[in-house]
Amino acid sequence: MLYLQVLINGLVLGGLYACIAVGFSLVWGVLNVINILHGSFVILGSYVAYFAYVHLGIHPFYSIILAGAVLFALGYALQLGLINRVVGAPVLTTLVLTFGLDLLLNNAMLVAFSADYRSIQLANPLGRMDLGEVTLPLDRVASMLFALGLTGLLYLLLGRSRIGRAIVAVRMDREAAALMGVRVRRVYAITFGVGAMMAGAAGSLLALIFPISPLNSSEFLGIAFVVCVMGGLGSITGAMIGGLALGVIESFAALFIGPEHGLTIAFTLLILLLMFKPTGIMGRRGYE
Amino acid sequence: MAEPLMQIQGLESGYGEIQVLWGIDLEVHEQELVSLIGSNGAGKTTLLKTISGLVPPTNGSVLIDGEEYAGRRPDQMLTAGVAQVPEGRRLFRTMSVRDNLLMGAYMRPQNDPGIREDYERVMAMFPRLAERARQDAGTLSGGEQQMCAIGRGIMGRPRLLMIDELSLGLAPRAVEMLIESLLELNRAGVAILLVEQDVATALDLAHRAYVVDRGRIAMSGTARELADAPEVREAYMGI
Numbered sequence: 001m002l003y004l005q006v007l008i009n010g011l012v013l014g015g016l017y018a019c020i021a022v023g024f025s026l027v028w029g030v031l032n033v034i035n036i037l038h039g040s041f042v043i044l045g046s047y048v049a050y051f052a053y054v055h056l057g058i059h060p061f062y063s064i065i066l067a068g069a070v071l072f073a074l075g076y077a078l079q080l081g082l083i084n085r086v087v088g089a090p091v092l093t094t095l096v097l098t099f100g101l102d103l104l105l106n107n108a109m110l111v112a113f114s115a116d117y118r119s120i121q122l123a124n125p126l127g128r129m130d131l132g133e134v135t136l137p138l139d140r141v142a143s144m145l146f147a148l149g150l151t152g153l154l155y156l157l158l159g160r161s162r163i164g165r166a167i168v169a170v171r172m173d174r175e176a177a178a179l180m181g182v183r184v185r186r187v188y189a190i191t192f193g194v195g196a197m198m199a200g201a202a203g204s205l206l207a208l209i210f211p212i213s214p215l216n217s218s219e220f221l222g223i224a225f226v227v228c229v230m231g232g233l234g235s236i237t238g239a240m241i242g243g244l245a246l247g248v249i250e251s252f253a254a255l256f257i258g259p260e261h262g263l264t265i266a267f268t269l270l271i272l273l274l275m276f277k278p279t280g281i282m283g284r285r286g287y288e
Numbered sequence: 289m290a291e292p293l294m295q296i297q298g299l300e301s302g303y304g305e306i307q308v309l310w311g312i313d314l315e316v317h318e319q320e321l322v323s324l325i326g327s328n329g330a331g332k333t334t335l336l337k338t339i340s341g342l343v344p345p346t347n348g349s350v351l352i353d354g355e356e357y358a359g360r361r362p363d364q365m366l367t368a369g370v371a372q373v374p375e376g377r378r379l380f381r382t383m384s385v386r387d388n389l390l391m392g393a394y395m396r397p398q399n400d401p402g403i404r405e406d407y408e409r410v411m412a413m414f415p416r417l418a419e420r421a422r423q424d425a426g427t428l429s430g431g432e433q434q435m436c437a438i439g440r441g442i443m444g445r446p447r448l449l450m451i452d453e454l455s456l457g458l459a460p461r462a463v464e465m466l467i468e469s470l471l472e473l474n475r476a477g478v479a480i481l482l483v484e485q486d487v488a489t490a491l492d493l494a495h496r497a498y499v500v501d502r503g504r505i506a507m508s509g510t511a512r513e514l515a516d517a518p519e520v521r522e523a524y525m526g527i
Contacts, residue, residue, distance in 0.1 A: 162398060169380050169391055176378035178342060179371070181363035181395035181444070 001133040006251045008134065008141075014247020015144030016206060020220055021227035022151050022239040023198030029234020030171040030191045031087055036098040037078075039221030040105045041071055041196045045203025046212040047113055053120050053207075060120060060208050061146060067200035075196025079189040087188060102217075109214040117211035143205040148240070150201050154194070155236045167191050171234065222263075226270050232280030241281055246270075291354055293318050293448055293479055294339075294370065299348035299358070301338040308334040310503040311348065316448060321470075321480045323490035323511065325524055326500035332483045333375055335500065336450045340372040341365045366395050369447035375456070375483075377437040381426030385417055385436055388425045392443030402445065410439035413469050431462025438466065442473065449473070450481040455489065467493060487524040491515040499524075 024038045048070055049063035058066065078101065086093050126138035158164040169177040170187045178184050210216070223246065231242025246266050253265030273281075292315040299312040308331045316322050324332050337343040339350055341362040350358040352368045360368075371392075379388050389410060393403045411418040414435040420428060425436055434454070441449050454470070455463040471493065474480050484490035491497055491511045499507040499520060507514060514520050 162394070165383075165387065165391060166394065168383065172380045172382065173378050175342060176374060176380065177391075178362045179340060179374060179378075180391045180440075181366045183361065183363055 002255075005134050006255050007248060008136065010248035010251030011244060012137070012140045012144045012247070013250060014244035015147040016202060016209070016243075017223050017227050017247050018151050018240045018243025019147035019198060019202040019205065021224040021231070021243050022154060022236055023195035023202075024221075024224035025228040025231070025234055025236070025239045026154070026167075026198075027192055027195035028228060030167055031079075031083075031094075031188055032091065033083060033087065033094045033098065033192075034091060035192075035195065036095065036102045036221065037105060038195070038199055038224050039217035039219070040102050040109065040214070041075070041199035042203040042206065042220040043109060043212065043214055043217045044074075044105070045071055045200030046207040046210075047109070047203075048200065049204035049207040050118055050120055050212055059122075060204050061142070063204045063207075064146065064150070064201045067204040068197040071200030071203075072193040072197035076189045076193035078196075079192035080185070083192065084185050084188055106214050106217055113214065115213055115215055117213045119211045120207050122208070139208055143208055147202060147205055150198065151236065151240050154198065157194075158236065163187075163190060167194075226267060230270055230273060230280055235280075238280055245281070290317065292316060292351075293320075293353065294481075295349075295351040295354075296339070297349045297351075299335070299338060299345055299350065301334060301343050301345040301347075303334075303343070307346070308503050309338065309345075312500075312503075312505055314498055314505065314508075316479050316481055318447070319474065319477050319479055320496065321474045321482065321494050323494035323497040324481065324483045324500055325487045325490050325497060325514075325520075326506075327524075328485075330500040331503040332500050333452055334503075336372055336452050336481070336483060339365070339450065340370065342372075363395060366444055366446070369445075370450065371441045371444045371446035371448070372450045373437050373441040373452060375452040377430075377433045379425040379428075379433055379436055379440070382424055384422050385425055385428070386421045388436055389417075389439050389443050392440035393445075395444060403443070406443055406445060410442055413442075413472065414439060429462075430458050431466070434458060434462070434466055435469075438469065442478075446478065448479040448481060450483075452483045454482060454484050455486050463489075487520070488515075491520075 020042055024035060027033055027035045045067040048067040049060040052058040052063045052066055053060060083097060086097055126142065129136045129138055158168055166177065166182045166187050169180065169182060170184055174184050227239055227242040227246050230246065231238030249269055250262040250266045254262035257265060294316045296312055296314045300307065300309050302308040312335055326332055334343060338345050341360050341364065345358050348358060349356055352370065357365060357368055380391060389407060396403055416432055417435055417439060420432065425433065428436060454466060470480060482490060482494065491514055494511040496509065497511050497514045498505050499514065507517065
Protein backbone atom coordinates (compact mmCIF):
# COMPACT_ATOMS: atom_id res chain seq x y z
CA MET A 1 0.00 0.00 0.00
CA LEU A 2 2.92 2.28 0.67
CA TYR A 3 4.05 1.66 -2.91
CA LEU A 4 0.64 2.57 -4.26
CA GLN A 5 0.73 5.80 -2.30
CA VAL A 6 4.18 6.61 -3.63
CA LEU A 7 2.98 5.81 -7.15
CA ILE A 8 0.05 8.21 -6.77
CA ASN A 9 2.30 10.95 -5.44
CA GLY A 10 4.62 10.35 -8.38
CA LEU A 11 1.81 10.55 -10.90
CA VAL A 12 0.55 13.80 -9.39
CA LEU A 13 4.00 15.30 -9.65
CA GLY A 14 4.47 13.80 -13.11
CA GLY A 15 1.27 15.25 -14.52
CA LEU A 16 2.53 18.71 -13.61
CA TYR A 17 5.96 17.94 -15.04
CA ALA A 18 4.31 16.95 -18.31
CA CYS A 19 2.47 20.27 -18.43
CA ILE A 20 5.69 22.18 -17.71
CA ALA A 21 7.60 20.31 -20.40
CA VAL A 22 5.13 20.23 -23.23
CA GLY A 23 5.43 23.90 -24.13
CA PHE A 24 9.21 23.76 -23.96
CA SER A 25 9.16 20.71 -26.21
CA LEU A 26 6.83 22.36 -28.72
CA VAL A 27 9.05 25.43 -29.03
CA TRP A 28 12.19 23.35 -29.36
CA GLY A 29 10.59 21.10 -31.96
CA VAL A 30 9.05 23.80 -34.14
CA LEU A 31 11.49 26.71 -33.80
CA ASN A 32 14.63 24.77 -32.94
CA VAL A 33 15.03 27.24 -30.09
CA ILE A 34 16.04 25.99 -26.65
CA ASN A 35 14.00 28.38 -24.57
CA ILE A 36 15.94 29.16 -21.39
CA LEU A 37 13.11 31.51 -20.40
CA HIS A 38 10.76 28.61 -19.85
CA GLY A 39 11.46 28.21 -16.12
CA SER A 40 10.85 31.90 -15.52
CA PHE A 41 7.63 31.71 -17.53
CA VAL A 42 6.44 29.00 -15.13
CA ILE A 43 7.31 31.15 -12.13
CA LEU A 44 5.63 34.20 -13.62
CA GLY A 45 2.51 32.08 -14.09
CA SER A 46 2.72 31.12 -10.40
CA TYR A 47 2.92 34.78 -9.38
CA VAL A 48 -0.08 35.65 -11.53
CA ALA A 49 -2.02 32.92 -9.72
CA TYR A 50 -0.66 34.00 -6.33
CA PHE A 51 -1.59 37.67 -6.68
CA ALA A 52 -4.91 36.83 -8.30
CA TYR A 53 -5.71 34.71 -5.25
CA VAL A 54 -4.39 37.06 -2.59
CA HIS A 55 -5.82 40.28 -4.02
CA LEU A 56 -8.81 39.18 -6.05
CA GLY A 57 -9.71 35.89 -4.45
CA ILE A 58 -9.51 34.05 -7.76
CA HIS A 59 -8.86 30.34 -7.23
CA PRO A 60 -5.67 29.12 -8.97
CA PHE A 61 -7.73 26.70 -11.06
CA TYR A 62 -9.41 29.72 -12.66
CA SER A 63 -6.12 31.56 -12.88
CA ILE A 64 -5.00 29.00 -15.43
CA ILE A 65 -6.84 31.12 -17.97
CA LEU A 66 -5.50 34.41 -16.65
CA ALA A 67 -1.90 33.21 -16.36
CA GLY A 68 -2.17 31.48 -19.74
CA ALA A 69 -3.40 34.68 -21.40
CA VAL A 70 -0.74 36.90 -19.80
CA LEU A 71 2.04 34.49 -20.73
CA PHE A 72 0.72 33.96 -24.26
CA ALA A 73 0.81 37.71 -24.85
CA LEU A 74 4.33 37.98 -23.45
CA GLY A 75 5.59 35.01 -25.47
CA TYR A 76 3.95 36.18 -28.69
CA ALA A 77 5.44 39.66 -28.35
CA LEU A 78 8.93 38.38 -27.49
CA GLN A 79 8.96 36.07 -30.49
CA LEU A 80 7.60 38.62 -32.95
CA GLY A 81 9.79 41.45 -31.71
CA LEU A 82 13.04 39.72 -30.83
CA ILE A 83 13.45 36.00 -31.26
CA ASN A 84 12.19 35.93 -34.87
CA ARG A 85 15.32 37.89 -35.74
CA VAL A 86 17.54 34.95 -34.85
CA VAL A 87 15.35 31.97 -35.76
CA GLY A 88 17.35 29.78 -38.09
CA ALA A 89 20.63 31.00 -36.63
CA PRO A 90 22.83 28.36 -34.97
CA VAL A 91 21.44 27.01 -31.68
CA LEU A 92 24.12 28.81 -29.69
CA THR A 93 22.84 32.20 -30.91
CA THR A 94 19.23 31.53 -29.95
CA LEU A 95 20.38 29.98 -26.68
CA VAL A 96 22.33 33.11 -25.77
CA LEU A 97 19.37 35.33 -26.62
CA THR A 98 16.89 33.38 -24.49
CA PHE A 99 19.50 33.11 -21.73
CA GLY A 100 19.89 36.90 -21.73
CA LEU A 101 16.13 37.43 -21.76
CA ASP A 102 15.84 34.98 -18.87
CA LEU A 103 18.36 36.99 -16.84
CA LEU A 104 16.27 40.09 -17.45
CA LEU A 105 12.95 38.48 -16.62
CA ASN A 106 14.21 36.58 -13.61
CA ASN A 107 15.94 39.59 -12.09
CA ALA A 108 12.94 41.76 -12.79
CA MET A 109 10.87 39.27 -10.81
CA LEU A 110 13.43 39.30 -8.00
CA VAL A 111 13.18 43.08 -7.83
CA ALA A 112 9.42 43.15 -8.08
CA PHE A 113 8.52 40.17 -5.90
CA SER A 114 11.75 39.59 -3.87
CA ALA A 115 13.35 36.19 -3.36
CA ASP A 116 11.11 35.35 -0.40
CA TYR A 117 9.16 32.15 -0.76
CA ARG A 118 5.44 32.65 -0.83
CA SER A 119 2.71 30.09 -0.93
CA ILE A 120 -1.00 30.05 -1.41
CA GLN A 121 -3.02 29.00 1.64
CA LEU A 122 -6.42 28.10 0.27
CA ALA A 123 -9.34 29.31 2.37
CA ASN A 124 -11.39 26.30 1.35
CA PRO A 125 -9.09 23.41 0.48
CA LEU A 126 -10.62 20.28 -0.98
CA GLY A 127 -8.88 18.25 1.68
CA ARG A 128 -8.07 14.57 1.47
CA MET A 129 -9.88 11.45 0.58
CA ASP A 130 -8.96 8.17 2.27
CA LEU A 131 -9.32 5.01 0.24
CA GLY A 132 -8.25 2.22 2.56
CA GLU A 133 -4.62 2.92 3.34
CA VAL A 134 -4.15 5.26 0.41
CA THR A 135 -4.73 8.97 0.82
CA LEU A 136 -5.60 11.20 -2.11
CA PRO A 137 -4.65 14.85 -1.61
CA LEU A 138 -7.57 16.23 -3.61
CA ASP A 139 -6.21 19.67 -4.52
CA ARG A 140 -3.08 18.07 -5.90
CA VAL A 141 -4.94 15.37 -7.74
CA ALA A 142 -7.21 18.00 -9.29
CA SER A 143 -4.13 20.00 -10.32
CA MET A 144 -2.71 16.94 -12.00
CA LEU A 145 -5.96 16.31 -13.85
CA PHE A 146 -6.02 19.92 -15.03
CA ALA A 147 -2.39 19.63 -16.12
CA LEU A 148 -2.99 16.45 -18.09
CA GLY A 149 -6.21 17.87 -19.49
CA LEU A 150 -4.39 20.95 -20.79
CA THR A 151 -1.70 18.77 -22.32
CA GLY A 152 -4.43 16.73 -24.02
CA LEU A 153 -6.07 19.92 -25.29
CA LEU A 154 -2.80 21.00 -26.83
CA TYR A 155 -2.56 17.63 -28.53
CA LEU A 156 -6.04 18.09 -30.00
CA LEU A 157 -5.27 21.67 -31.00
CA LEU A 158 -2.24 20.55 -32.99
CA GLY A 159 -4.02 17.68 -34.71
CA ARG A 160 -7.43 19.14 -35.41
CA SER A 161 -7.36 22.90 -35.72
CA ARG A 162 -6.26 24.96 -38.70
CA ILE A 163 -3.54 26.77 -36.75
CA GLY A 164 -2.44 23.45 -35.24
CA ARG A 165 -1.97 21.89 -38.64
CA ALA A 166 -0.04 24.99 -39.71
CA ILE A 167 2.28 24.60 -36.70
CA VAL A 168 2.89 20.92 -37.50
CA ALA A 169 3.48 21.78 -41.17
CA VAL A 170 6.01 24.49 -40.29
CA ARG A 171 7.82 22.05 -38.01
CA MET A 172 8.17 19.52 -40.81
CA ASP A 173 9.05 21.83 -43.69
CA ARG A 174 8.72 25.56 -43.30
CA GLU A 175 9.32 26.37 -46.96
CA ALA A 176 6.64 23.92 -48.09
CA ALA A 177 4.34 25.33 -45.42
CA ALA A 178 4.97 28.85 -46.75
CA LEU A 179 3.96 27.63 -50.21
CA MET A 180 0.63 26.54 -48.73
CA GLY A 181 0.11 30.14 -47.63
CA VAL A 182 1.17 29.66 -44.00
CA ARG A 183 2.73 32.86 -42.65
CA VAL A 184 5.71 31.26 -41.02
CA ARG A 185 6.87 34.12 -38.80
CA ARG A 186 3.40 34.55 -37.40
CA VAL A 187 3.16 30.81 -36.74
CA TYR A 188 6.51 31.03 -34.91
CA ALA A 189 5.10 33.80 -32.71
CA ILE A 190 1.93 31.82 -31.99
CA THR A 191 3.96 28.68 -31.23
CA PHE A 192 6.20 30.55 -28.79
CA GLY A 193 3.10 32.15 -27.29
CA VAL A 194 1.47 28.75 -26.84
CA GLY A 195 4.66 27.39 -25.24
CA ALA A 196 4.65 30.29 -22.78
CA MET A 197 0.92 29.85 -22.21
CA MET A 198 1.41 26.23 -21.20
CA ALA A 199 4.22 27.30 -18.86
CA GLY A 200 1.95 29.93 -17.32
CA ALA A 201 -0.89 27.46 -16.87
CA ALA A 202 1.50 24.95 -15.28
CA GLY A 203 2.83 27.69 -13.01
CA SER A 204 -0.67 28.53 -11.90
CA LEU A 205 -1.27 24.89 -10.91
CA LEU A 206 2.13 24.59 -9.25
CA ALA A 207 1.34 27.58 -7.06
CA LEU A 208 -0.96 25.27 -5.12
CA ILE A 209 1.80 22.77 -4.42
CA PHE A 210 5.19 24.44 -4.25
CA PRO A 211 6.33 27.64 -2.56
CA ILE A 212 6.93 30.34 -5.17
CA SER A 213 10.18 32.21 -5.69
CA PRO A 214 12.09 33.37 -8.78
CA LEU A 215 14.95 31.23 -7.46
CA ASN A 216 13.05 28.09 -8.49
CA SER A 217 13.06 28.85 -12.18
CA SER A 218 16.17 26.85 -13.03
CA GLU A 219 14.71 23.75 -11.40
CA PHE A 220 11.65 23.92 -13.62
CA LEU A 221 13.78 24.59 -16.66
CA GLY A 222 15.82 21.48 -15.79
CA ILE A 223 12.68 19.41 -15.44
CA ALA A 224 11.35 20.62 -18.79
CA PHE A 225 14.65 19.80 -20.40
CA VAL A 226 14.84 16.30 -18.96
CA VAL A 227 11.23 15.39 -19.70
CA CYS A 228 11.53 16.70 -23.23
CA VAL A 229 14.70 14.77 -23.99
CA MET A 230 13.38 11.68 -22.23
CA GLY A 231 10.05 11.70 -24.08
CA GLY A 232 11.43 12.54 -27.50
CA LEU A 233 11.80 16.01 -28.94
CA GLY A 234 8.72 17.89 -30.05
CA SER A 235 6.32 15.08 -29.19
CA ILE A 236 3.27 15.86 -27.06
CA THR A 237 2.61 12.26 -26.08
CA GLY A 238 6.33 11.92 -25.41
CA ALA A 239 6.23 14.86 -23.01
CA MET A 240 3.23 13.35 -21.28
CA ILE A 241 4.84 9.94 -20.83
CA GLY A 242 8.22 11.45 -19.99
CA GLY A 243 6.67 13.75 -17.38
CA LEU A 244 4.75 10.96 -15.66
CA ALA A 245 7.81 8.71 -15.75
CA LEU A 246 10.02 11.39 -14.21
CA GLY A 247 7.49 12.06 -11.45
CA VAL A 248 7.17 8.38 -10.56
CA ILE A 249 10.91 7.76 -10.68
CA GLU A 250 11.53 10.77 -8.47
CA SER A 251 8.97 9.60 -5.90
CA PHE A 252 10.30 6.05 -5.67
CA ALA A 253 13.88 7.25 -5.55
CA ALA A 254 12.91 9.54 -2.69
CA LEU A 255 11.40 6.56 -0.88
CA PHE A 256 14.29 4.14 -1.35
CA ILE A 257 17.29 6.41 -1.27
CA GLY A 258 16.10 9.54 0.46
CA PRO A 259 14.04 12.56 -0.55
CA GLU A 260 17.10 14.72 -1.11
CA HIS A 261 18.28 12.39 -3.89
CA GLY A 262 15.01 12.13 -5.86
CA LEU A 263 16.00 14.38 -8.74
CA THR A 264 19.58 13.10 -8.82
CA ILE A 265 18.34 9.56 -9.39
CA ALA A 266 15.91 10.75 -12.05
CA PHE A 267 18.68 12.53 -13.93
CA THR A 268 20.97 9.50 -13.64
CA LEU A 269 18.29 7.28 -15.12
CA LEU A 270 17.87 9.80 -17.90
CA ILE A 271 21.54 9.50 -18.80
CA LEU A 272 21.21 5.70 -18.85
CA LEU A 273 18.13 5.91 -21.05
CA LEU A 274 19.87 8.18 -23.51
CA MET A 275 22.84 5.83 -23.71
CA PHE A 276 20.58 2.99 -24.83
CA LYS A 277 17.78 4.83 -26.64
CA PRO A 278 19.07 8.25 -27.65
CA THR A 279 15.85 9.25 -29.48
CA GLY A 280 13.85 9.19 -26.23
CA ILE A 281 10.91 6.99 -25.30
CA MET A 282 8.69 8.02 -28.20
CA GLY A 283 11.58 8.12 -30.66
CA ARG A 284 11.56 10.30 -33.73
CA ARG A 285 8.20 9.15 -34.92
CA GLY A 286 6.24 10.79 -32.14
CA TYR A 287 5.84 14.03 -34.07
CA GLU A 288 2.15 14.67 -33.96
CA MET B 289 -3.87 39.34 -77.78
CA ALA B 290 -5.50 39.32 -74.36
CA GLU B 291 -3.61 40.53 -71.32
CA PRO B 292 -1.36 37.76 -69.99
CA LEU B 293 -2.29 36.06 -66.73
CA MET B 294 1.28 36.60 -65.59
CA GLN B 295 3.81 38.93 -67.12
CA ILE B 296 7.37 39.11 -65.84
CA GLN B 297 9.74 41.88 -66.84
CA GLY B 298 13.41 42.34 -65.98
CA LEU B 299 13.16 40.11 -62.92
CA GLU B 300 16.35 39.86 -60.87
CA SER B 301 16.96 37.96 -57.66
CA GLY B 302 19.43 35.78 -55.80
CA TYR B 303 20.60 34.67 -52.41
CA GLY B 304 22.44 37.31 -50.37
CA GLU B 305 25.47 38.43 -52.35
CA ILE B 306 24.96 35.87 -55.09
CA GLN B 307 22.78 37.09 -57.92
CA VAL B 308 21.10 34.27 -59.85
CA LEU B 309 18.53 35.92 -62.12
CA TRP B 310 19.75 38.72 -64.38
CA GLY B 311 16.61 40.18 -65.93
CA ILE B 312 14.03 37.56 -66.85
CA ASP B 313 11.19 38.41 -69.25
CA LEU B 314 8.44 35.83 -69.47
CA GLU B 315 4.70 35.60 -69.82
CA VAL B 316 2.03 32.98 -69.28
CA HIS B 317 -1.47 33.37 -70.69
CA GLU B 318 -4.70 31.92 -69.38
CA GLN B 319 -4.92 28.17 -69.93
CA GLU B 320 -1.46 27.99 -71.41
CA LEU B 321 1.08 25.24 -70.76
CA VAL B 322 4.57 26.75 -70.76
CA SER B 323 7.81 24.85 -70.19
CA LEU B 324 11.07 26.19 -68.79
CA ILE B 325 14.16 24.29 -69.88
CA GLY B 326 17.82 24.78 -69.17
CA SER B 327 20.75 23.08 -67.51
CA ASN B 328 21.22 22.61 -63.78
CA GLY B 329 22.02 25.85 -62.02
CA ALA B 330 20.55 27.99 -64.81
CA GLY B 331 18.13 29.59 -62.36
CA LYS B 332 14.85 27.81 -63.14
CA THR B 333 14.08 26.91 -59.52
CA THR B 334 15.12 30.36 -58.33
CA LEU B 335 12.77 31.87 -60.91
CA LEU B 336 9.82 29.85 -59.59
CA LYS B 337 10.73 30.66 -55.99
CA THR B 338 10.98 34.36 -56.80
CA ILE B 339 7.57 34.32 -58.45
CA SER B 340 5.97 32.42 -55.57
CA GLY B 341 7.43 34.80 -52.99
CA LEU B 342 9.92 32.48 -51.27
CA VAL B 343 12.89 34.48 -52.59
CA PRO B 344 12.59 38.28 -52.62
CA PRO B 345 13.29 39.90 -56.01
CA THR B 346 15.95 42.61 -56.15
CA ASN B 347 14.55 44.20 -59.30
CA GLY B 348 11.90 43.85 -61.97
CA SER B 349 8.22 43.22 -62.01
CA VAL B 350 5.74 40.35 -61.77
CA LEU B 351 2.32 41.38 -63.05
CA ILE B 352 -0.72 39.22 -62.37
CA ASP B 353 -3.70 40.45 -64.40
CA GLY B 354 -1.71 43.64 -64.84
CA GLU B 355 -1.27 44.22 -61.11
CA GLU B 356 2.19 44.36 -59.52
CA TYR B 357 2.98 41.31 -57.34
CA ALA B 358 6.79 41.37 -57.20
CA GLY B 359 7.99 40.94 -53.61
CA ARG B 360 4.65 39.79 -52.23
CA ARG B 361 4.41 36.94 -49.71
CA PRO B 362 3.54 33.38 -50.81
CA ASP B 363 0.07 33.64 -49.25
CA GLN B 364 -0.63 36.74 -51.33
CA MET B 365 0.49 34.94 -54.49
CA LEU B 366 -1.86 32.08 -53.66
CA THR B 367 -4.71 34.51 -53.23
CA ALA B 368 -3.85 35.90 -56.67
CA GLY B 369 -4.13 32.34 -58.00
CA VAL B 370 -0.48 31.33 -58.35
CA ALA B 371 0.66 28.10 -56.64
CA GLN B 372 3.97 26.23 -56.70
CA VAL B 373 4.67 22.50 -56.45
CA PRO B 374 8.23 22.50 -55.10
CA GLU B 375 11.14 20.43 -56.34
CA GLY B 376 11.45 17.15 -54.46
CA ARG B 377 7.73 17.10 -53.59
CA ARG B 378 8.31 18.37 -50.04
CA LEU B 379 5.30 16.63 -48.55
CA PHE B 380 4.58 16.80 -44.82
CA ARG B 381 5.86 13.32 -44.20
CA THR B 382 4.17 12.33 -40.97
CA MET B 383 0.83 13.83 -41.98
CA SER B 384 -1.63 11.61 -43.82
CA VAL B 385 -2.16 11.99 -47.55
CA ARG B 386 -5.55 13.51 -46.76
CA ASP B 387 -4.09 16.09 -44.37
CA ASN B 388 -1.40 16.96 -46.92
CA LEU B 389 -4.08 17.65 -49.50
CA LEU B 390 -6.06 19.72 -46.99
CA MET B 391 -2.94 21.80 -46.27
CA GLY B 392 -3.12 22.76 -49.95
CA ALA B 393 -6.47 24.39 -49.18
CA TYR B 394 -5.06 26.22 -46.13
CA MET B 395 -5.84 29.67 -47.57
CA ARG B 396 -9.46 28.87 -48.33
CA PRO B 397 -12.22 29.34 -45.74
CA GLN B 398 -12.55 26.12 -43.72
CA ASN B 399 -16.26 25.79 -44.51
CA ASP B 400 -15.86 26.29 -48.27
CA PRO B 401 -17.83 23.40 -49.82
CA GLY B 402 -15.51 23.67 -52.82
CA ILE B 403 -12.71 22.10 -50.73
CA ARG B 404 -14.59 18.80 -50.56
CA GLU B 405 -15.33 19.02 -54.30
CA ASP B 406 -11.69 19.61 -55.15
CA TYR B 407 -10.65 16.80 -52.81
CA GLU B 408 -12.94 14.40 -54.65
CA ARG B 409 -11.57 15.69 -57.92
CA VAL B 410 -7.99 14.97 -56.87
CA MET B 411 -9.02 11.50 -55.70
CA ALA B 412 -10.69 10.83 -59.04
CA MET B 413 -7.62 12.07 -60.86
CA PHE B 414 -5.26 9.93 -58.77
CA PRO B 415 -7.11 6.79 -57.61
CA ARG B 416 -3.87 5.55 -56.03
CA LEU B 417 -4.07 8.41 -53.54
CA ALA B 418 -7.65 7.49 -52.65
CA GLU B 419 -6.45 4.04 -51.62
CA ARG B 420 -3.79 5.59 -49.41
CA ALA B 421 -5.65 8.61 -48.05
CA ARG B 422 -5.07 7.62 -44.41
CA GLN B 423 -1.43 6.60 -44.81
CA ASP B 424 1.43 8.89 -43.85
CA ALA B 425 2.72 10.72 -46.91
CA GLY B 426 6.25 9.54 -46.10
CA THR B 427 5.26 5.94 -46.87
CA LEU B 428 4.28 6.67 -50.49
CA SER B 429 6.40 5.74 -53.51
CA GLY B 430 8.08 8.55 -55.44
CA GLY B 431 5.36 8.67 -58.10
CA GLU B 432 2.58 8.68 -55.54
CA GLN B 433 4.34 11.45 -53.65
CA GLN B 434 4.43 13.54 -56.80
CA MET B 435 0.70 12.87 -57.30
CA CYS B 436 0.11 14.02 -53.75
CA ALA B 437 2.25 17.13 -54.26
CA ILE B 438 0.40 18.07 -57.44
CA GLY B 439 -2.92 17.28 -55.76
CA ARG B 440 -1.90 19.55 -52.89
CA GLY B 441 -1.22 22.30 -55.43
CA ILE B 442 -4.61 21.78 -57.05
CA MET B 443 -6.35 22.03 -53.67
CA GLY B 444 -5.54 25.75 -53.60
CA ARG B 445 -7.63 26.03 -56.80
CA PRO B 446 -4.91 28.01 -58.62
CA ARG B 447 -5.24 29.63 -62.02
CA LEU B 448 -1.54 29.10 -62.60
CA LEU B 449 0.25 26.04 -61.22
CA MET B 450 4.05 26.11 -61.31
CA ILE B 451 5.64 22.67 -61.13
CA ASP B 452 9.33 22.28 -60.38
CA GLU B 453 10.79 19.04 -61.80
CA LEU B 454 7.86 16.83 -62.58
CA SER B 455 9.70 13.64 -63.52
CA LEU B 456 12.96 13.79 -61.58
CA GLY B 457 13.78 10.39 -60.08
CA LEU B 458 10.46 8.78 -61.04
CA ALA B 459 9.70 5.57 -62.92
CA PRO B 460 8.65 6.05 -66.58
CA ARG B 461 5.15 4.65 -65.98
CA ALA B 462 4.54 7.06 -63.12
CA VAL B 463 5.74 9.93 -65.31
CA GLU B 464 3.32 8.96 -68.08
CA MET B 465 0.46 8.97 -65.67
CA LEU B 466 1.45 12.33 -64.18
CA ILE B 467 1.69 13.84 -67.65
CA GLU B 468 -1.81 12.62 -68.49
CA SER B 469 -3.18 14.30 -65.37
CA LEU B 470 -1.33 17.53 -66.11
CA LEU B 471 -2.82 17.68 -69.58
CA GLU B 472 -6.25 16.98 -68.11
CA LEU B 473 -5.75 19.76 -65.56
CA ASN B 474 -4.62 22.12 -68.31
CA ARG B 475 -7.64 21.27 -70.46
CA ALA B 476 -9.81 22.03 -67.44
CA GLY B 477 -8.51 25.58 -67.65
CA VAL B 478 -5.49 25.77 -65.31
CA ALA B 479 -2.39 27.41 -66.78
CA ILE B 480 0.82 25.50 -66.08
CA LEU B 481 4.42 26.65 -65.88
CA LEU B 482 6.52 23.50 -65.95
CA VAL B 483 10.19 23.07 -65.12
CA GLU B 484 11.30 19.75 -66.54
CA GLN B 485 14.77 18.29 -67.01
CA ASP B 486 13.61 15.90 -69.72
CA VAL B 487 13.63 18.44 -72.55
CA ALA B 488 11.95 16.20 -75.11
CA THR B 489 8.99 15.64 -72.79
CA ALA B 490 8.88 19.30 -71.80
CA LEU B 491 8.65 20.44 -75.41
CA ASP B 492 6.25 17.67 -76.33
CA LEU B 493 3.70 18.82 -73.73
CA ALA B 494 3.97 22.58 -73.91
CA HIS B 495 2.40 25.22 -76.10
CA ARG B 496 5.36 27.52 -75.65
CA ALA B 497 8.74 27.26 -73.95
CA TYR B 498 11.66 29.32 -72.67
CA VAL B 499 15.31 28.33 -72.48
CA VAL B 500 16.96 29.65 -69.31
CA ASP B 501 20.72 30.00 -69.33
CA ARG B 502 22.85 31.56 -66.58
CA GLY B 503 19.95 33.55 -65.18
CA ARG B 504 18.74 34.94 -68.49
CA ILE B 505 16.22 33.88 -71.12
CA ALA B 506 18.38 32.56 -73.96
CA MET B 507 15.57 31.59 -76.35
CA SER B 508 11.82 31.48 -76.46
CA GLY B 509 9.12 30.43 -78.88
CA THR B 510 6.51 27.83 -79.51
CA ALA B 511 7.43 24.36 -78.33
CA ARG B 512 7.64 23.23 -81.96
CA GLU B 513 10.08 26.04 -82.89
CA LEU B 514 12.36 25.23 -79.99
CA ALA B 515 12.20 21.49 -80.62
CA ASP B 516 13.38 22.14 -84.18
CA ALA B 517 16.05 24.67 -83.24
CA PRO B 518 19.55 23.24 -83.78
CA GLU B 519 20.93 24.99 -80.66
CA VAL B 520 18.32 23.36 -78.45
CA ARG B 521 18.69 19.95 -80.07
CA GLU B 522 22.44 20.04 -79.65
CA ALA B 523 22.66 21.53 -76.15
CA TYR B 524 19.73 19.88 -74.41
CA MET B 525 18.57 16.89 -76.40
CA GLY B 526 21.92 15.43 -77.32
CA ILE B 527 21.02 15.13 -81.00
